[in-house]
Amino acid sequence: MTTTIFDFVGSNQGEWKVTSMTTLKGEVLAPITHLQKVASTLEQSENGIWTLKGVISNLRYTEKEDKEKLVAIQEDLGRASATFAAFIPIRKSEAWWNLAQDERRKIMENKSQHTHTGMKYLPAIARKLFHSRDIGQPFDFLTYFEYAPTDANAFEELLYALRTTEEWTYIDREVEIRLIK
Numbered sequence: 001m002t003t004t005i006f007d008f009v010g011s012n013q014g015e016w017k018v019t020s021m022t023t024l025k026g027e028v029l030a031p032i033t034h035l036q037k038v039a040s041t042l043e044q045s046e047n048g049i050w051t052l053k054g055v056i057s058n059l060r061y062t063e064k065e066d067k068e069k070l071v072a073i074q075e076d077l078g079r080a081s082a083t084f085a086a087f088i089p090i091r092k093s094e095a096w097w098n099l100a101q102d103e104r105r106k107i108m109e110n111k112s113q114h115t116h117t118g119m120k121y122l123p124a125i126a127r128k129l130f131h132s133r134d135i136g137q138p139f140d141f142l143t144y145f146e147y148a149p150t151d152a153n154a155f156e157e158l159l160y161a162l163r164t165t166e167e168w169t170y171i172d173r174e175v176e177i178r179l180i181k
């Protein structure tokens with residue numbers, strides 16, 4: 001069976017070395033020097049300074065046309081050239097979760113153009129979204145990206161574009177951890 005549950009273990013050892021940790025909103029995460037992503041289970045929890053668990057899930061808002069486009073152009077994690085990474089755990093506010101599904105989609109896709117903006121950065125940026133809210137974790141989403149050093153500026157541009165959208169006004173906790181292999 002394919003693993004769908006992962007632990008992001010922050011500690012003093014691991015595959016990825018932390019180059020910076022920035023709290024953009026909400027409570028900070030304890031400082032770490034390394035991060036490792038490991039296949040896990042719901043019951044199991046890795047040691048470390050902290051561990052954040054996430055599940056690969058189905059798409060919630062993406063419609064057929066965009067889904068097909070994404071599948072056609074996105075790259076997998078683990079490319080040899082992708083020696084830079086970013087791990088960005090995110091929590092959205094109660095106001096967001098109190099909205100109906102169609103209202104959330106309208107904000108994400110029609111008003112904020114999340115997928116439309118993001119797609120411009122594929123396949124350079126490899127991305128993976130992990131869901132955490134339904135398994136009682138402190139964040140709702142664990143977002144993870146890998147890219148080559150030559151695409152570092154493009155990644156900054158993407159972050160800037162997303163963070164100035166209406167969608168981002170619903171984010172009440174966001175910590176950005178930059179990594180190098």
Ligand code: HEM
Pocket residue numbers: 058059060061062070088090092114115117118119121122125126127129141143158159162
């Ligand atoms: C690399 C380009 C990107 C693309 C193509 C992209 C695409 C997408 C898509 C299609 C979804 C919707 C999934 C669904 O239907 O459920 C999504 C969700 C999400 N993305 Fe991105 N994204 C990108 C970059 C980013 C970045 C840089 C961040 C964070 C800084 C981010 C944070 C999120 C979050 C938190 C969600 C879940 C939102 C929710 O369900 O409320 N994405 N993304």
